[in-house]
Amino acid sequence: MSVENPPGLDLRRLRAHLDEVRPGLVAGPLTGELIEGGRSNLTYSVTDGVARWVVRRPPLGHVLPTAHDMAREYRVISALAGTEVPVPGAVLLCEDETVIGARFYVMDFVPGVPLRRAEQLVPRGPERTRALALRLVDTLAALHSVDPGAVGLADFGRPEGFLERQVRRWGKQLDASRSRDLPGIDELRARLAASVPDSGPAAIVHGDYRLDNALVDADDRITAVLDWEMSTLGDPLTDLGLLLVYLSDEILATPGPGDVHRAPGFPSAEELIARYAERSGRDVSRLDWYTGLAFFKLAVILEGIHYRYVQGKTVGGDFAYIGSVVPSLVAGGLERLPG
Template sequence: MSPVHPPGLDLDRLRGHLDRERPGLVNGPLDARLIEGGRSNLTYVVTDTDGTGRWVVRRPPLGHVLATAHDMKREHRVISALHPTAVPVPEALLLCEDDSVIGSPFYVMEYVEGTPYRTVEQLAPLGAERTRTAVLGLVDTLVELHAVDPAAVGLGDFGRPEGFLDRQLRRWGKQLDASRNRELPGIDELHAALGHGLPVSPAPTVVHGDYRLDNVLIGSDDRIKAVLDWEMSTLGDPLTDLGLLVMYSSDLDLPESPVSTTSGAAGHPSPAELIERYAARSGRDTSAISWYTAFAWFKLAVILEGIHYRYTLGQTVGGGFDRIGDLVPVFIAHGLTTLQEG
């Protein structure tokens, strides 16, 4: 049976390139499947048809090569730099910046066995004790990431940490303005309050940018085997990663929410417990975590409003987008409450 060529990945051209650049890596024709995951970039599992090898290929989304081509080099660079450290990442095997091979830049990394847990239902079979172990491991791995000296691993110029929070806030404010087509009570108040209360950042670290349970692979021993989806990574304020993790660990109290949250799973540590563990293990002052968590609520509100805006223009594909717009006021309210209670 001939191999299936998934959209965006010509297996014959990929095989030829691998044979030239990594002779002996591949044995036999390739097969591939597109897998879920990631904010925008496409991820494929590629195998030898004789079953002796398995790898992962990442490329930009179809039709948006110019806007995201730089992601490939950044992702490849950061996982290459982190692989020798205590941070679990797949081994980067090859970066190709030549569009003529598959139509865009791409990179190849090792395949890591593990499960990305996205829902309470997926965690349920683990039980309370194993779920707790997995989520606490998420915090411990974040501490390991933020302990890496960027300069020591060749990432000293990976971002511009000076003025990081101010730039982030302005960036997401512009994103909001680009998708405004309805009244959103409270969102300007939230944005302004975040601007007025900007904390002083600790020393910069490598930040993941989208750190949550379904962006890591959990092994059968409930330990984190790999942190994935580094397309948002940069040098910046480490507490932005913690704030986002706290937000995703909060109870939305929304049935059938399209936003991934596992906080309702039995054994899932509370946000306060995650903050306490991070502070104890990292030695960082987390007293301003309410700001970082409120910023995470604001950022997700903006992202969801952008999706809702595209839905109103008929630019979304698939189901469930009709409910996204109703979530935005919930995220705004959580952001305001978090700031007030902080």
């Protein structure tokens, strides 16, 4: 239900700022609602009764702006406007924290819903489900075909040494979250470090690409790719490897991504890989390494949540069992990346 001031968003101050920097944009008083919470950036739907927009800001109480960089998200969706990658229209970025208490940006409202569960796909039928899954891969290939320099993102990241840094980064995260013995995780880390592939041409990497980070309309069109907070320049096969993990059976025990790959008609991993290779023209012969990296990354993330839980710093039903999921992710990585 829309309210006058949802948590974390003073709509009167937002309206005053919009009137100042985009006069004529808003036709009347604003109402809004928080449409996505959790540990990521906060997302609000805001309307003046005629038009609708979306506002994104960091979580409440957040004090490290580099971890929830509004300018970074705004920059990438602005840059991708006009490409084959569907993104919401960028309206404005505000880095003045005095307006609503945090940096924020406003983008156009895009119709569509995120799809997380197989039951959401079943009514569409097997043929439409298959076509939508292939469209998801086609959209990823389209993203990776965008020339970063041509859209003003030549300095958006450091692609040189990207994969080595990924292994080191998640290894350090693991070291900082050790509270128990995890058989196999150090072996997986060592295998990754010892067999880093040579990267192909750098591309814009989404960083968390999956079906429920996109909006899909009633005609099965992907109307927008969302949640660009982890985007950078790097090796695009990291996106594909992570997508495959999100579509694996090992992920089913986690409280995050769902089971869309269980819907009738959803293509196999082999079909999705072949489709990406065809559309992107990239060499996918070392894809098992990237999938192993994705398993390692998610295992470390969940182990970090488990560590905070056993330290008494996190509470909640999901957190109580999340540590039991980590071994299956480690096993998945070792299976994809044999010694």
